[in-house]
Amino acid sequence: MKIVNLLNKVLKRPNTVTTRDSVVLITGAGSGIGRLMALEAARRGATAVLIWDLNEKAAKVTASEVEALGASSHGYGVDVTKSDEVETSAADVLKEFGRVDILINNAGIVTGKDFLDLSDEDVSRTFEVNTIAHYRVTRQFLPQMLERDYGSVVTVASAAGLIGVARQTDYSASKFASVGFAESLRAELRHRGSKVHTLVFCPYYISTGLFEGVKTRFPFLLPILEPQSAALSVIDAIEKGTQMRVMPGFVRLAQIMRPMPVPIIDAVADFFGINSTMDDFTGRKNEAARPEDE
Numbered sequence: 319m320k321i322v323n324l325l326n327k328v329l330k331r332p333n334t335v336t337t338r339d340s341v342v343l344i345t346g347a348g349s350g351i352g353r354l355m356a357l358e359a360a361r362r363g364a365t366a367v368l369i370w371d372l373n374e375k376a377a378k379v380t381a382s383e384v385e386a387l388g389a390s391s392h393g394y395g396v397d398v399t400k401s402d403e404v405e406t407s408a409a410d411v412l413k414e415f416g417r418v419d420i421l422i423n424n425a426g427i428v429t430g431k432d433f434l435d436l437s438d439e440d441v442s443r444t445f446e447v448n449t450i451a452h453y454r455v456t457r458q459f460l461p462q463m464l465e466r467d468y469g470s471v472v473t474v475a476s477a478a479g480l481i482g483v484a485r486q487t488d489y490s491a492s493k494f495a496s497v498g499f500a501e502s503l504r505a506e507l508r509h510r511g512s513k514v515h516t517l518v519f520c521p522y523y524i525s526t527g528l529f530e531g532v533k534t535r536f537p538f539l540l541p542i543l544e545p546q547s548a549a550l551s552v553i554d555a556i557e558k559g560t561q562m563r564v565m566p567g568f569v570r571l572a573q574i575m576r577p578m579p580v581p582i583i584d585a586v587a588d589f590f591g592i593n594s595t596m597d598d599f600t601g602r603k604n605e606a607a608r609p610e611d612e
């Protein structure tokens with residue numbers, strides 16, 4: 319037995335999932351990194367790439383782009399905060415495609431508001447899309463992955479799920495919760511001896527338009543990421559069996575600093591300009607914006 323296989327057995331690592339010949343479902347893939355992950359999965363030989371988005375028109379456009387790359391596709395208008403829509407579309411997907419091998423919980427929103435400007439509705443909506451939806455959607459597809467002991471569940475979280483950020487009391491908290499969801503799901507699958515893979519993705523800002531206006535103080539350490547490199551990083555991580563990916567690597571500092579006294583964590587965050595990043599945030603003006611940068 320190869321040393322790598324032996325190590326994987328001892329560490330009880332999950333199965334590696336390949337994109338080739340797989341059925342992939344991505345939420346929020348009408349734009350941004352979701353759309354780019356869908357195109358990359360098609361380029362790598364996925365059998366089918368299924369697109370869910372609140373914006374049905376955008377979902378259908380991504381689906382036609384996927385088809386042009388040779389994979390089957392279908393764009394569904396699904397609001398992941400609505401259980402009935404999620405259940406109906408999941409049943410359609412399983413009926414038509416038989417299974418989902420790779421599920422990417424990617425849909426996300428941000429208000430960018432100061433704490434005192436946040437309404438209950440803002441906070442609920444942010445948690446509904448960024449966190450609760452992951453339970454709702456994963457519940458639909460995990461049973462058939464468990465039956466086959468094969469598949470991958472991806473949580474698109476954020477670097478803001480590792481460190482709190484000014485003007486993100488709703489967003490950052492929802493992403494901390496999604497990191498907790500992913501970590502607990504990984505623990506539970508491992509505990510029951512399942513080989514189903516999970517990945518949690520924690521990127522710094524990405525120039526998709528979602529965080530339009532954000533700025534970074536030290537771009538050589540904390541660059542605003544290109545959407546294409548973020549999307550490729552997720553697909554690569556799935557294929558390598560990586561279980562947590564932070565991007566860029568410097569974001570790991572947020573994890574390393576955790577045990578330190580709070581004044582030190584705060585001073586380091588201030589030095590790197592983390593709490594000023596949102597000062598000029600405007601967010602996406604056009605909901606259906608579709609980045610050209612592939």
Ligand SMILES: NC(=O)c1ccc[n+]([C@@H]2O[C@H](COP(=O)([O-])OP(=O)(O)OC[C@H]3O[C@@H](n4cnc5c(N)ncnc54)[C@H](O)[C@@H]3O)[C@@H](O)[C@H]2O)c1
Binds near residue numbers: 348373477523526
């Ligand atoms: N852009 C960044 O700087 C950044 C940084 C860290 C993490 N992320 C995360 O990456 C993910 C993708 O973000 P993006 O930058 O590609 O943004 P994006 O706005 O381009 O894509 C998000 C997609 O989610 C869809 N969506 C929103 N609410 C939905 C709902 N209720 N149901 C179904 N679809 C819904 C939108 O229509 C949109 O197409 C999000 O989870 C986001 O939090 C983004």
